[in-house]
Amino acid sequence: MNQTIQDILKRRSIRAFQKRLVPEDDLSAILEAGLYAPSAVNEQPWHFTVIQNKDMLAELNVKTKDLLKKHPNPLFRNSGKDQEYNIFYHAPTVIIVSSQDDALVPQIDCAVATENMLIAAQSLGIASCWIGNVKWLFETAGDEYKTRFKLPQGYTPSHGVSLGYSAIPAVQAPPRKGNAINYIK
Numbered sequence: 001m002n003q004t005i006q007d008i009l010k011r012r013s014i015r016a017f018q019k020r021l022v023p024e025d026d027l028s029a030i031l032e033a034g035l036y037a038p039s040a041v042n043e044q045p046w047h048f049t050v051i052q053n054k055d056m057l058a059e060l061n062v063k064t065k066d067l068l069k070k071h072p073n074p075l076f077r078n079s080g081k082d083q084e085y086n087i088f089y090h091a092p093t094v095i096i097v098s099s100q101d102d103a104l105v106p107q108i109d110c111a112v113a114t115e116n117m118l119i120a121a122q123s124l125g126i127a128s129c130w131i132g133n134v135k136w137l138f139e140t141a142g143d144e145y146k147t148r149f150k151l152p153q154g155y156t157p158s159h160g161v162s163l164g165y166s167a168i169p170a171v172q173a174p175p176r177k178g179n180a181i182n183y184i185k
C-alpha cells in the first residue's frame with residue numbers, strides 16, 4: 001500500500017493536544033494542500049483563517065458551549081455543560097474554514113479542502129480534528145466573526161480544524177459499516 005493510502009487509513013480524529021505549535025513550514029504545507037483541493041467549476045470558494053491567539057480560541061470555546069447548553073438535542077446539551085469539554089480540545093492552532101456565499105456548492109468544496117488538510121497533517125505526523133460544533137456560534141454570531149476574522153467580502157465562517165501534536169497514544173479506527181460498496185460491471 002502506498003504512503004498516501006496509508007496516511008488516509010491512519011488518520012484519526014485526535015481529541016487531546018500538546019501545547020507546542022506545529023512548525024510554520026508544516027502549517028503552510030497543510031494550508032496549501034487545502035488550496036489545491038478540487039472544487040465545482042474550479043471556484044475555490046474557501047478561505048482559511050489560522051487562529052493561534054489563546055484569547056480568541058478561549059472565547060470561541062466559551063461562546064459555543066453557552067449555545068450548546070441550550071441545544072434541543074441532549075447529546076449537544078450535555079457536552080455544553082461538560083466542564084472538561086473544550087470544543088477545540090485545547091489545540092494550539094485552529095484553522096477556521098469559511099465558504100464563499102455565492103459559490104455553486106461551497107459547503108461541498110470546503111469539506112473537500114478540509115479533508116485535504118487533515119490528510120496532509122497526517123502525512124506530516126500532525127494530529128487533527130474536524131470541529132463542526134463551532135457552527136452553532138457562527139450560525140448566530142457569524143457576522144461579528146466575519147469582521148473579527150478579517151474575512152474577504154462575501155465569505156461566511158463554517159467550521160474549524162484543530163491541529164497540533166497528539167497528547168494521547170494511537171487511536172484505533174472505528175469499524176467500517178458494511179454494504180457501502182457495490183459494483184455494476
Ligand SMILES: Cc1cc2nc3c(=O)[nH]c(=O)nc-3n(C[C@H](O)[C@H](O)[C@H](O)COP(=O)(O)O)c2cc1C
Binds near residue numbers: 012
Ligand atoms: C462534518 C464533520 C463535523 C465534525 N465535528 C466534530 C466536532 O465538532 N467535534 C469532534 O470532536 N469531532 C467532530 N468530527 C469528527 C468525527 O466525529 C469523526 O470524524 C468520526 O467520529 C470518525 O472518526 P475518525 O475521524 O477518527 O475516523 C466531525 C467530522 C465531520 C466530518
